[in-house]
Amino acid sequence: MKKLVFSLLIFGLLFNCKNAQESNGKLNIVTTTTMITDLVSNVGGDKINIQGLMGSGVDPHLYKASEGDVSKLANADIIFYGGLHLEGKLVEVFEKMGHQNIKTIAVSDALDESTLISSESFAGNYDPHIWFNIDYWIQITEYVARNLSKENPENKSFFQANSKTYIEKLQVLKEKLRATIETLPQDKRILVTAHDAFNYFGIAFDFEVVGLQGLSTATEAGVQDVQKLAAFIIDKQVKAIFVESSVPKRTIEALQAAVISKKHDVAIGGTLYSDALGNAGTLEGTYIGMFEYNVKTIVNALK
Structure with missing residues (x-):
């Protein structure tokens, strides 16, 4: 019963959703984890409006969407999430958003699956903690910049410049940590x-x-x-x-x-x-x- 009510709530919010992009011309972005929020903020800068669903100390494996979260998602131009079943309890919500032509992007899609760590417990699944490989995070930064540029081409050079700057910082970070x-x-x-x-x-x-x-x-x-x-x-x-x-x-x-x-x-x-x-x-x-x-x-x- 609760599942039915939640599904009806999602569809109701989506049905009533007006134009997701605000009059200031900025893309409305919703992100899931704090790591993704930080990355997208670095690339999008002041050319996007961004809302992160999860805060500090929040476990994405167990996170369930609230009514407020569904409203945010329903008004997004792009939703960036981790994928690889990281946000396991949000999969159904993302599917419904996709059916309503809201762009949902798993940042893990930037990566070659053959390089990921396979799950010993679940065949065909992969370790979703990809942010702990800085080289992956660099690839994902480029992927986010490409997707923002595709949706907002007039700011493509801005997104690309921010991406380049952030990647340089990530490369410095890698060497610093190694030392x-x-x-x-x-x-x-x-x-x-x-x-x-x-x-x-x-x-x-x-x-x-x-x-x-x-x-x-x-x-x-x-x-x-x-x-x-x-x-x-x-x-x-x-x-x-x-x-x-x-x-x-x-x-x-x-x-x-x-x-x-x-x-x-x-x-x-x-x-x-x-x-x-x-x-x-x-x-x-x-x-x-x-x-x-x-x-x-x-x-x-x-x-």
């Missing part, structure tokens, strides 16, 4: 977190990455998962494990307790930003600032 990580011995590059959000990071920067939960936080970790990972931490003499800002810390605290009960000391090395950026207006509230913070936190805790 920081080089200060950490190879045998200490083991990253244990709440869920499998950092596998692309691990490949890019040569870390062994282990998540207590799977790719989606919708999958709960069981007692056997905790005990198995505790044994791994002791065997590898891992010094610190990490909480994630968008995942309840109780899972990592349970893991720490399991390790300590076996007479091995492991610290909680800090909180990492995984599925969402930090608070708006802070350095960690940007993609670049988030990545710098994460790497410093990881390296300092594992040294």
